Amino acid sequence: MDLLWQTAVNATYAASYMALIAVGLVMIFGVMGVINFAHGELYMVGAYCVVFLYAQETFPFLLAVAAGLVFVGFVGIVMERTMFRPLRDNPLGGLIASIGFLLILQTLAVFGFGRRMGHVPPSTQGKIEIFGAILTYQRLFVIVAAILLLAALWAFLKRSKFGRALRACAQDAEAASLQGISMNQTARVAMFIGAGLAGVAGALTAPLVSPTPYIGHSIIVTAFIIIIVGGVGSLEGAVIAAVLYAFVHTFVTTFFDGVIANIVGLALMLAVLIVRPTGLFGARERA
Amino acid sequence: MQAAGTGGLVRRTAWRLRLVFLFAMLAALPYLLSYSQQEIAVLLVINVLLVCSYRLLTLTGEWSLGHVVIMGVGAYASALLAKQFGVPVPLSMLLGGCMAAATAALLSFPLFRMKGFYFLIGSFAAGEIIRLIWKRFTDPFGGPKGLKRIDPFPDIEASFLSVDFYEPVNYYFLALAVVSVSLFVLYRIERSRIGLTFHAIHWQDRLAESVGVDTFRYRTLAFVIASFFAGIAGGLYAHYVGAVNPTRFSVDQMVYVLVWAIVGGTATFHGPILGVVVLTVINEIVLRALGLDTARPLIYGAILILSVLYLPNGLESLGPRLQARWRRWRGGPAAAGREPA
Numbered sequence: 001m002d003l004l005w006q007t008a009v010n011a012t013y014a015a016s017y018m019a020l021i022a023v024g025l026v027m028i029f030g031v032m033g034v035i036n037f038a039h040g041e042l043y044m045v046g047a048y049c050v051v052f053l054y055a056q057e058t059f060p061f062l063l064a065v066a067a068g069l070v071f072v073g074f075v076g077i078v079m080e081r082t083m084f085r086p087l088r089d090n091p092l093g094g095l096i097a098s099i100g101f102l103l104i105l106q107t108l109a110v111f112g113f114g115r116r117m118g119h120v121p122p123s124t125q126g127k128i129e130i131f132g133a134i135l136t137y138q139r140l141f142v143i144v145a146a147i148l149l150l151a152a153l154w155a156f157l158k159r160s161k162f163g164r165a166l167r168a169c170a171q172d173a174e175a176a177s178l179q180g181i182s183m184n185q186t187a188r189v190a191m192f193i194g195a196g197l198a199g200v201a202g203a204l205t206a207p208l209v210s211p212t213p214y215i216g217h218s219i220i221v222t223a224f225i226i227i228i229v230g231g232v233g234s235l236e237g238a239v240i241a242a243v244l245y246a247f248v249h250t251f252v253t254t255f256f257d258g259v260i261a262n263i264v265g266l267a268l269m270l271a272v273l274i275v276r277p278t279g280l281f282g283a284r285e286r287a
Numbered sequence: 288m289q290a291a292g293t294g295g296l297v298r299r300t301a302w303r304l305r306l307v308f309l310f311a312m313l314a315a316l317p318y319l320l321s322y323s324q325q326e327i328a329v330l331l332v333i334n335v336l337l338v339c340s341y342r343l344l345t346l347t348g349e350w351s352l353g354h355v356v357i358m359g360v361g362a363y364a365s366a367l368l369a370k371q372f373g374v375p376v377p378l379s380m381l382l383g384g385c386m387a388a389a390t391a392a393l394l395s396f397p398l399f400r401m402k403g404f405y406f407l408i409g410s411f412a413a414g415e416i417i418r419l420i421w422k423r424f425t426d427p428f429g430g431p432k433g434l435k436r437i438d439p440f441p442d443i444e445a446s447f448l449s450v451d452f453y454e455p456v457n458y459y460f461l462a463l464a465v466v467s468v469s470l471f472v473l474y475r476i477e478r479s480r481i482g483l484t485f486h487a488i489h490w491q492d493r494l495a496e497s498v499g500v501d502t503f504r505y506r507t508l509a510f511v512i513a514s515f516f517a518g519i520a521g522g523l524y525a526h527y528v529g530a531v532n533p534t535r536f537s538v539d540q541m542v543y544v545l546v547w548a549i550v551g552g553t554a555t556f557h558g559p560i561l562g563v564v565v566l567t568v569i570n571e572i573v574l575r576a577l578g579l580d581t582a583r584p585l586i587y588g589a590i591l592i593l594s595v596l597y598l599p600n601g602l603e604s605l606g607p608r609l610q611a612r613w614r615r616w617r618g619g620p621a622a623a624g625r626e627p628a
Contacts, residue, residue: 035404086596091404092350096549097595099542103588110581217538221415224408259423266412266419273409274397 006133007254008247013139015246016146017201021219022226022238023150024197028076030170030233031190032084034094038102039223040216042195046072046202047211048109051118054206061123065145065203072199073192075105080191085184102216109213117210142204149200150239153193157235166190170233221262222249225269231279240281313463317456324571325455331567332462333523336469338547338559340516343473345553346482347509348489349406352541353394353414354517359536360417361387361518362525366437367427369526376440380522387518388511390417395507411538422533433532440526462523469516474556476512485509546587550594552601561602566590 021043028036036042049068053059059067083097124137157163168176169186177183202211209215222245230241245265252261272279317325341354365383368374374382394413401409421428428434440452440461452458476482487495488502496502525531551562566587574583598604 083592083596090599093595093599095404095407096545097592099545100588100591100595103542103584103591107582107585107588224411228408257423259419263416263419263423266416270397270409270412270416273405273412274400277401277405 002132003254005131007251009130009133009135010254011247011250013135013143014250015243016143017205018222018226018246019150019239019242020146020197020201020204021223022230022242023153023235024194024201025223025227026230026233026235026238027190027194027197029227030235031166031173032080032088032094032187033091034084034087034098035091036079036194037095037098037220038079038105038216039194039198040218040220041102041105042072042075042198042216043202043219044109044211044213044216045075045105046199047206047209047215048113048118048202049199050203050206051113051120051211054123055118055120061207065200068203069196069200072202073196075199076191076195077188079195080187084191085187106213106216113213115213117212118206119210120207122207138207142208145200145204149197153197162189222265225265227279228269229272229280231281234279234281237279237281241279310467314460317459322455325459327567327571329455329459329462329527330524331564332459332466333520333527334544334547334563334567335560336466336520336523337517338544338551338563339470339473339556340513340520341544341548342553342556342559343477343485343516344509344513345548346477346485346489347506348492349402349506349510350545351510352407352411352538352545353417354513355536355538355541355544356414356417357387357391357514358517358521358524359421359531359533360390360514361521362531362536363421363428363434363521364518365522366434366525366531369438370434370436371427376438376526380519380526383522383525384515384518387521388515391510391514392507395510399503399506399510414541415538418533418536429532431533433530433535434525435530437525437529437531439529458527462527465519465523469519473512473516477556481505481508543587546591550590550598550602552598552603554600555603558601558603565602 021039024042025036025039028034028039046068049071050061050064052064053067054061054064079098079101083101084094087093087097122136122138124141126137127134128137128140129135157167165176165181166186166189168179168181169183169190173183176186226241226245227238229245230237230239245268248268249261249265252264317328320328337354337358341351344351344354361380361383363383364386365376365379368379368382369376394410398406398409398413421433422431424430440458442452443450450457452461477485484495484500484505487500488505492502547563547566548559549562550566551560552558570583570587574580574586579586594601
C-alpha cells in the first residue's frame, strides 16, 4: 500500500512536467500546424540553462529557471522566423526542418558542455511526508510551478484579447487574418510560449534528471504519445493525457521495468491511433 | 513503350554506354581508395539500397520513420538464422529480407489506417516498439549490446579462384552486385503498372480509389517491397560489420536516411542516390580532413534546413535550375519560362 501511494506521488510529479512539455507542443501545432520535432531539444536547452547559470555560475535557482524560460522562448522565436514562417504552407517541410534544428541544438550542447551528464546539485534538501509518501521540495516545486504556469496560460488564452486572437488563429487562420489578426505576430507569441514551456520544464527538472545533450529523444517520444492520446489539437486533452500517461508509465516502471513501460506507452499510442486517430479528447481533425 | 525509330535507338545506345561507363568507374573505384575509405565505400553501397528502397515507399506519399528499424529486422533475422540455426549466409540474407517484408505486411494493418502525419508517428511508434523488444529481451536478441560475432560471408575457395570477403574490396563487389540487381528490380517496379499506380495514389488517392484501385493494398505492396530491400540491406550490413545492436537502428539513423532522400530529392530515381553519395563524400572526405567530426550532426542539420528552405526539390533539381539560369544569363528569348518552380 505504501509503495502504491508513493508511486502515485511520483506519477503526479511526472505528470506535471510532462504536461508542460505536451501543452507547449500542442500550442505550436495548433497555431502553426507544424509538429516541432525539436521540442525535446528545447527541453534540453532549458535544462542546460540551469546547468550553466545555477550549477556553474551559482546564480539563484529561480533566476536560472526564469532565464531558461525566456531564453528557450527566444530560441522558439528564432525557429519561427527562420523555418516555420517560410514553410507555412508545407507542414512536412516544417517538421523536417525542425529535425535539422534538433541536430544543431544537440551538437551545440555537446560543444558547450560535453557528452557527459551534467550534474546539478539540488536547490533544497527538504522534503515533506504526505500520508507516508515522501515528496522532496525539489519535486514539489515542479508540481507547483507547473500548476501555476498552466493556470496562467489558461487565463491568458481564455480571458485576454490576445489569447482569443490566438485561439481564433488555431481554429481558422484565414478567417482570423480577415478579422485583422496578424498571423505573424500570433505565431511568434505561440512559439515563444510553446518553446518557453518546454524550456521551463527542462530547467525545473534539471536537478532531478542529470541532463545530457541527448535527453531530448526520450522527451519527444513521451510528448508524442501524450499529444496523440490527448488529441493533437487539444490543450485540455494534452493535460489529461499527460496525467494518464504519467500514471501508467510510472506504475509500470515501478512494478515491471522502464523498457516495458516505454513499450506499453508506445502501444497505447498505437492503439489510440488505430481506434481513434483524433485522440481521446480531440474533436476536429487537422493535418 | 517507345517507338523503335532511330532516335530511340540512339538514345538507348547512349544510355547503355553511360551505364557501362558508370560500372567501369564503380569497378575502378576501390583501387583508388585507402583501406578505410574502402570500408566506407561498402557502407555507402548498402546505404544506397536503403535510401532507394525508402523512396519506393515515399512514392505512395507516405513518409515512414521506421525504415531503419525494418532494415534492422533483416539484419537481426539474417544474423540469428546464421548463428543459431546454421543457415548458410547468402540464404539467410534472403530470408532476412523476407522477414522484413513479413514484418511490414503485419504492420501495414494498423499503420495504413493512418495517413500523412499520423502514419509518420505511427511508424515511429511501431519501430520503437520493435527496437525496445530487441533491447529488452537478451535471449535471443542480445539486449542493449546486441549480437556479436555474426558469421561472415563464406569465402569462395575454388582451385583457380579464392575470394576472401573479409577484404573490403571483395565485399564491395559483392554488395555492388546485390545492390545493382536490387536497384534494377526497384526501377522496373517503378516503371511498371504497379509503380504508376503508386504515383496515382500519391497525387490523387480519392480519384484512384474511385476508378477501382484498392489503395490499401497498393500502399501495403509498396511498404512490403520497400521493406524487403531494406531487409536485404540489413543482411549485407550485419554480415559485413559482424555486429548489430539496437542503437544502430535508432531514429537518429533514420534521420540520416531522411536527410539523404530529401537533400537528394525524391522526385526521380537517381535523386536519393545523389543525396547519399554527395553527403557521404562531404562527410567522409571534407569533414574528416578538416577534423570536424563532432560537428557532423550540426552540418547535416544545417544542410537539411537549407535544402528544405531553398532547394525543396533536392539536389536533382540543381542541374536544370543552373542550366536555366545560365541560359537566362546569356539572355536568349528562348530562355524565358524554363525554370522549374
